[in-house]
Amino acid sequence: MKLQREEFLKRTELFKQLATTQNPRTLFVACSDSHVVPELLTPQEPGESFVIRNAGNIVPAYGMQQGGMSASIEYAVAGLNVTDVVIGGHSDCGAMTAVATCKCLDRMPAVAGWLSHADAAKAVNEARQHTSDRARVDSMVRENGPAWTSGIWRPTTPTFKTGQSACGNARRAGPCIEGDAVRDAGCAPGTRTLPYDE
Template sequence: MQDLIDGFLKFQREEFPKRSELFKRLATRQNPRTLFIACSDSRVVPELLTQREPGDLFVIRNAGNVVPSYGTQPGGVSASVEYAVAGLGVADVVICGHSDCGAMTAIATCQCLDHMPAVAGWLRHCDAAKSINEAREHASPRARVDSMVRENVIAQLANIKTHPSVALALEQGRLQLHGWVYDIETGSIAALDGTTNHFVALADHPHVCATPTRHGIAA
């Protein structure tokens, strides 16, 4: 714990003064342009990956970067999505999976989660991706997990479209969705091309989007 306290003291002493004007502006309002939904994995840091400052990203993190489909009993993820889209008016939503994801590994390798019933219940929101992934042939155990990570991003993009605030924003052409997979070892990101439904290198295709534009309106 002491290392966290030391880190805060260093932030207060060295970093905060550099951004004092920024924090003064953020003290009473926020205007993030992107909702970033990522896994809780300690190796995935959205602000570091995207080199964003405080106030730039509205972040949701949970096991497996999951977005449950909208239902009669919406939870914290649903409320956060709704606030970001309907309240803050974000223009983009990124759902970001990552390599070596523990949640996706558990699903892909059919690990027993009886000792973690809450985790098992939560990962039922990945059942659609699991069904697709299990129906495919995989060259290796790692390929099976990597495929599960990608399919889960696609499944969660489908889930988030069931949220009324998202459906409306997409229909009105004021929101775009993005599906990313971050590779921890190489630092690269593969992004879903909504036109082909294939993942491509974001570095080579910086404008790729999971919701391709049709006649100026995000699909």
């Protein structure tokens, strides 16, 4: 196995420690598209990020659906005490393309149901003027990240036993991966590129 032959030998002590404990500082929610690899985007060692992936990097509003996303976020924040929450979108996202262009998903009812969690971001995006389908999709990708970062930070979010809201005191960010650049999703394309250590 390549991991054992190459990476494990370089980091034997680290992997021994990770076998019994983990202390990630960042929760990274990313899209499951195969060309998005959060672990390669951030110069971090194994164990430094708690990564969750799904179609469209969607985070349902806390309490809306008791499922894997809610449970994983709750565990990262209340159990692992992550200090940063990153919800990263990317250009040419298949899920956000389907949401923005109303692509028919009749043959994929589970996908259609999952993408319905993006309806609030879709409504905001549809209220905008777009010059092309490409611009509509790009805008949807940009709207998607901030929608979830605000959604899991609502003051009305139920609190955990620790007294934390869904993200507690963790800092949040909504970067967008566009080709070879990573930028703040709240900014227009090309206006601000985030260094990988931000």
